[in-house]
Amino acid sequence: MKPAIEAIDLAKSFESNTVLDGASLSIRPGEFVALVGPSGAGKSTLFRCMTGLTAPDAGEVRVAGVPLGGLRARDLARVRRRIGVVFQQYNLVRRLSALDNVLAGRLADAAAWRVALGRFSRSDRLLAAAALDRVGLLDHAHQRASTLSGGQQQRVAIARALAQESSVILADEPVASLDPDSAEMVLTLLKQLTAEKGLAICCTLHQHALAERFCDRILELRGGRIGLQDEAVPSFARAWQSLSPVRVSQNAGTSLSPEGRHRRRVEA
Numbered sequence: 523m524k525p526a527i528e529a530i531d532l533a534k535s536f537e538s539n540t541v542l543d544g545a546s547l548s549i550r551p552g553e554f555v556a557l558v559g560p561s562g563a564g565k566s567t568l569f570r571c572m573t574g575l576t577a578p579d580a581g582e583v584r585v586a587g588v589p590l591g592g593l594r595a596r597d598l599a600r601v602r603r604r605i606g607v608v609f610q611q612y613n614l615v616r617r618l619s620a621l622d623n624v625l626a627g628r629l630a631d632a633a634a635w636r637v638a639l640g641r642f643s644r645s646d647r648l649l650a651a652a653a654l655d656r657v658g659l660l661d662h663a664h665q666r667a668s669t670l671s672g673g674q675q676q677r678v679a680i681a682r683a684l685a686q687e688s689s690v691i692l693a694d695e696p697v698a699s700l701d702p703d704s705a706e707m708v709l710t711l712l713k714q715l716t717a718e719k720g721l722a723i724c725c726t727l728h729q730h731a732l733a734e735r736f737c738d739r740i741l742e743l744r745g746g747r748i749g750l751q752d753e754a755v756p757s758f759a760r761a762w763q764s765l766s767p768v769r770v771s772q773n774a775g776t777s778l779s780p781e782g783r784h785r786r787r788v789e790a
């Protein structure tokens with residue numbers, strides 16, 4: 523199956539600070555992948571490169587096989603619409619209702635005059651209502667975002683990505699500001715969406731236990747490169763690695779050093 527999104531050998535430096543140094547990953551439709559790594563490792567930078575908000579110094583991002591680099595502005599906007607972004611601080615317009623925030627996911631597709639007058643089409647409103655219903659918040663459609671709980675606001679942000687009809691969701695620490703129950707609800711929802719809608723979801727997480735519980739694969743960004751942390755490895759390979767001091771493979775979601783994995787577990 524063609525990857526929903528790929529980052530290939532991305533490099534990014536800010537002056538002398540090399541943040542990404544050949545970072546590669548590939549996520550298939552229906553996969554829920556965690557991206558972990560120490561603070562400042564470059565997880566947000568990687569996401570910004572993957573959404574086209576930051577231009578990498580080298581390397582390529584492909585969405586459904588289409589390279590972002592070199593696309594004309596209109597085509598880039600069309601491809602970027604396939605990527606929904608969810609942030610730690612929700613990024614909702616707090617004075618607007620939940621429904622209006624979800625409708626913002628339709629902005630790119632709506633006619634300019636509709637946006638200017640705030641008059642979305644019936645089909646856009648139905649789509650937004652369906653997205654709110656899917657995240658369990660239809661009853662709160664007309665409630666101001668500022669009066670919703672953190673967990674509810676994050677679910678509105680996910681509904682906005684659904685209304686955008688994204689095929690990929692990049693979620694940058696989506697549960698970092700939430701209490702444990704709300705965090706669990708948000709991650710359960712994301713996991714369900716991968717299965718139900720075939721979304722490819724990559725989510726940065728600081729809580730290793732949550733990544734292990736909810737995600738199909740755990741990737742680690744460290745030293746500007748990405749390695750696979752654990753469970754997508756067949757059990758026989760894991761058993762072999764625990765006996766062998768040899769590094770099996772490198773980068774592109776396949777870097778597996780038994781020492782590194784052990785160290786990571788200790789740190790976590």
Ligand SMILES: Nc1ncnc2c1ncn2[C@@H]1O[C@H](COP(=O)(O)OP(=O)(O)OP(=O)(O)O)[C@@H](O)[C@H]1O
Nearest residue numbers: 536537539541559560561562563564565566567568
């Ligand atoms: N626009 C920028 N200009 C200069 N330096 C930047 C810029 N954006 C990020 N950096 C630097 O890049 C490095 C990686 O930052 P980034 O926010 O991507 O890390 P992170 O892994 O998301 O961290 P955290 O887990 O704490 O959110 C940091 O050293 C940061 O200071």
